[in-house]
Amino acid sequence: MPKPSLPKILAAATDAARAAGAVMRANLDRPKRVNEAHQHDIKLELDVRCQRLITRRLAGAFPEIPVLGEEGIDAAAEGAPARWVVDPIDGTVNFAYGIPHAAVSIALEVRHGRGFRSEVGVVYDPFMDELWTAIRGKPARLNGRRIHVSTRSRVDEAVVSLGFAKHDDSLNAVKADFTDLTHHVRKLRVMGSAALALTYVATGRFDAYVEAGVRLWDIAAGGLIVECAGGEFWSHPLAGEHRYGLVASNGLLRRKLMKCTSGGRSFQTAGH
Ligand code: IPD
Numbered sequence: 001m002p003k004p005s006l007p008k009i010l011a012a013a014t015d016a017a018r019a020a021g022a023v024m025r026a027n028l029d030r031p032k033r034v035n036e037a038h039q040h041d042i043k044l045e046l047d048v049r050c051q052r053l054i055t056r057r058l059a060g061a062f063p064e065i066p067v068l069g070e071e072g073i074d075a076a077a078e079g080a081p082a083r084w085v086v087d088p089i090d091g092t093v094n095f096a097y098g099i100p101h102a103a104v105s106i107a108l109e110v111r112h113g114r115g116f117r118s119e120v121g122v123v124y125d126p127f128m129d130e131l132w133t134a135i136r137g138k139p140a141r142l143n144g145r146r147i148h149v150s151t152r153s154r155v156d157e158a159v160v161s162l163g164f165a166k167h168d169d170s171l172n173a174v175k176a177d178f179t180d181l182t183h184h185v186r187k188l189r190v191m192g193s194a195a196l197a198l199t200y201v202a203t204g205r206f207d208a209y210v211e212a213g214v215r216l217w218d219i220a221a222g223g224l225i226v227e228c229a230g231g232e233f234w235s236h237p238l239a240g241e242h243r244y245g246l247v248a249s250n251g252l253l254r255r256k257l258m259k260c261t262s263g264g265r266s267f268q269t270a271g272h
Contacts, residue, residue: 004062004082006120006135009108012061013084013122014133017104019057020050020088021126028127029098040166042096047071050088054106058084065108068242070217082110085118087217091193100127105195107220121221121228123195132199132225140202140228149231149250150204155260158253161189161197163211170213170245173266177210184260198222201248202229208249208257212266216242223248 023046033045051071058067066074069086077083084106089095091102104124109116123132132147134140140147152158160181162174182188189206191197195218197209202225223233226248234254235246247254247267258267 009120012058013106016054016057017106017122017124020054020104021124023050025126028100032096042093044096047089054086054088085109085217085220090195090218094192101191102193103195105221118220118224121224123199123221134225134228140225142203147203147229149229150207152207153252155184155256158185158207159187160185161206161209163194165213167213173212177261177266180261194218195222198226198248201231202226208253210247210266212245214244
């Protein structure tokens with residue numbers, strides 16, 4: 001496969017994200033068909049429809065690159081030199097309930113050592129019309145404007161986002177950290193979209209984001225955007241396919257926040 005130009009990759013990902021975002025915007029307040037419902041998770045027919053739309057757009061521009069997505073994984077995605085990593089609707093529960101805080105997340109991962117590494121990331125919030133983009137080694141941007149993580153280094157001034165994932169192990173880990181951190185930080189926020197929590201760190205709105213059990217498609221684009229905005233993106237694989245623990249921050253707070261927790265389970269699994 002000839003090496004694709006990263007700006008062209010970014011343009012294709014942006015086009016696909018905006019197309020899926022338009023479908024999300026049009027459907028926010030409409031009744032939605034639920035394909036599957038679990039205690040802490042919902043899967044919508046619109047998740048599938050948006051992934052198909054994204055896949056069609058990406059394949060139109062780059063037919064040779066397979067897709068690894070929340071709603072389906074191409075058989076070629078593990079062995080390919082490069083792959084798209086797609087979450088068509090990150091924040092599905094918010095979206096299902098009509099809460100306008102959800103996003104499209106698309107990354108291009110390229111083989112790196114024994115694994116893959118994100119080289120391009122796009123996160124699009126269709127409700128705020130905010131588009132974050134990054135190409136590894138270049139500055140992260142929000143709607144074309146350069147962004148940077150916050151410079152806050154004091155825990156008592158920090159706004160920290162926590163993600164309560166879907167399974168008991170990660171729920172318990174974050175629950176313990178929630179109880180500890182709430183007394184030390186300015187505010188904790190639990191907003192329900194990992195991709196947006198990462199881009200909010202990249203933009204300096206949040207100072208850190210901690211979650212003990214996300215999937216690759218939730219974080220592949222946002223993690224790169226944090227790094228390109230000067231932040232620190234700690235992630236480490238957990239048991240289960242494409243599953244990770246993570247601490248993303250402005251680079252000044254991870255250890256300090258960890259010290260405020262008694263067990264610090266989310267932080268420890270992040271390989272401190
Ligand atoms: C979820 C959201 C949520 C996070 C979960 C994710 P989904 O993704 O990002 O904020 O806490 O861990 O799985 O299912 O809405 O795409």
